[in-house]
Amino acid sequence: MAKAMVVDDSRAVRLILRRTLEKHGYQVYEAGHGKEALAVLDQHPDVRLMLVDWNMPEMNGLELVRAVRSDPERARIVLMMVTTETEIEQMVRALAAGANEYVMKPFTEEVITDKLRLLGVIS
Amino acid sequence: MIGTEQGKATGGKEISAENFAFLQQQVYRESGIVLEPGKQYLVEARLAPIARQHGLASVNELCNLLRAVSNDGLRRRVVEAMTTNETQFFREPAQYEALRTTLLGELLAARRSPRPLTCWSAAASTGQEAYSLAMLAAEMGLAANDCDILGTDLAEAVLERARAGRYSQLEVNRGLPAAYLVKYFTRQGLEWILKEEIRRRVRFQRHDLRDSARHLGPFDLVFCRNVLIYFDHETKRRILQLVREAMYPGGYLLLGAVETILDLDHLFERRRVGQAIVYRAR
Numbered sequence: 001m002a003k004a005m006v007v008d009d010s011r012a013v014r015l016i017l018r019r020t021l022e023k024h025g026y027q028v029y030e031a032g033h034g035k036e037a038l039a040v041l042d043q044h045p046d047v048r049l050m051l052v053d054w055n056m057p058e059m060n061g062l063e064l065v066r067a068v069r070s071d072p073e074r075a076r077i078v079l080m081m082v083t084t085e086t087e088i089e090q091m092v093r094a095l096a097a098g099a100n101e102y103v104m105k106p107f108t109e110e111v112i113t114d115k116l117r118l119l120g121v122i123s
Numbered sequence: 124m125i126g127t128e129q130g131k132a133t134g135g136k137e138i139s140a141e142n143f144a145f146l147q148q149q150v151y152r153e154s155g156i157v158l159e160p161g162k163q164y165l166v167e168a169r170l171a172p173i174a175r176q177h178g179l180a181s182v183n184e185l186c187n188l189l190r191a192v193s194n195d196g197l198r199r200r201v202v203e204a205m206t207t208n209e210t211q212f213f214r215e216p217a218q219y220e221a222l223r224t225t226l227l228g229e230l231l232a233a234r235r236s237p238r239p240l241t242c243w244s245a246a247a248s249t250g251q252e253a254y255s256l257a258m259l260a261a262e263m264g265l266a267a268n269d270c271d272i273l274g275t276d277l278a279e280a281v282l283e284r285a286r287a288g289r290y291s292q293l294e295v296n297r298g299l300p301a302a303y304l305v306k307y308f309t310r311q312g313l314e315w316i317l318k319e320e321i322r323r324r325v326r327f328q329r330h331d332l333r334d335s336a337r338h339l340g341p342f343d344l345v346f347c348r349n350v351l352i353y354f355d356h357e358t359k360r361r362i363l364q365l366v367r368e369a370m371y372p373g374g375y376l377l378l379g380a381v382e383t384i385l386d387l388d389h390l391f392e393r394r395r396v397g398q399a400i401v402y403r404a405r
Contacts, residue, residue, distance in 0.1 A: 086292065088308075091305050094301075102304075104292055104296050106293075110297065111297050114297050
């Protein structure tokens with residue numbers, strides 16, 4: 001079973017994203033901030049998809065994206081930001097840091113699945 | 124919507140069976156589109172705003188008004204609201220991938236003389252399909268005058284929106300790669316505005332799919348997606364024939380994922396490109 005991780009400090013958002021991913025056959029891990037996410041990755045290096053919020057305590061989403069991309073062994077993880085940040089400059093920063101896609105909150109389930117389909121990580 | 128306050132649900136009485144039948148008849152007569160039973164929710168969603176604008180309490184009252192007075196403007200607005208095609212950027216990405224990897228290159232190479240590639244988004248609605256193609260062409264390095272893109276729709280109201288190239292956050296969130304969003308759009312408050320360099324690649328005009336499209340073409344590439352499903356079998360056949368008449372031999376027709384060319388194998392040849400099914404004009 002393919003593995004994914006949802007990183008968001010809101011439990012409600014994590015739950016919604018988890019359910020969406022589970023519908024598409026993913027086993028889903030959760031983390032409430034960037035540092036926790038890196039710890040989960042150390043335990044489960046076979047995670048292939050991460051949905052990442054921007055504004056979180058401890059380590060924010062942009063820092064997490066940079067941290068993941070700084071490790072060549074994690075280059076193939078698909079990273080999608082899911083965030084309330086809607087400024088173009090922020091999107092450009094996230095993409096430049098190595099995020100593969102970007103979703104603005106609020107979102108619907110279709111928004112998430114359309115983007116995941118675009119990334120080729122669900123069929 | 125997730126991650127924000129839920130929008131208020133719209134209230135109002137449900138549409139009566141008699142009024143639904145009346146609307147079915149009106150829509151069929153004006154557009155040839157069949158409103159299937161069970162689409163009552165769609166009627167409520169699309170017509171409640173029009174009812175409100177006319178100071179009416181419900182869609183039932185709107186139907187009463189349509190029966191009582193001869194108002195072509197209002198009737199047309201109602202039909203347009205009911206027949207608007209839902210759309211999004213890069214819907215069915217496999218088809219765009221087929222265009223990018225294979226079809227556009229083949230079509231460019233097959234031209235007998237130096238002329239622009241001609242493309243038609245036949246149920247353009249608010250323009251996302253035509254603009255997706257325009258962005259793809261730009262990404263592939265095609266100049267604006269190498270690729271002529273026409274978007275048509277029955278409804279003038281959606282064409283106005285298409286021409287404006289202004290979209291809500293939800294609309295740009297759906298299916299549009301973030302890399303294209305930051306490259307080809309600017310943000311103005313809650314709206315996202317397509318840059319002129321993409322907007323000028325597409326023309327929009329009104330066209331009824333049941334009429335001949337020869338004068339609009341001929342086309343190398345036709346998108347006719349998720350619109351045939353609204354017509355009855357005979358009308359579908361007729362529309363596909365008219366589309367074929369407006370195409371170059373060897374051009375490609377793209378249909379929605381659940382749509383087929385019916386029994387018109389003498390007009391189109393089915394072909395698989397990657398994950399996409401496309402139809403080549405014979």
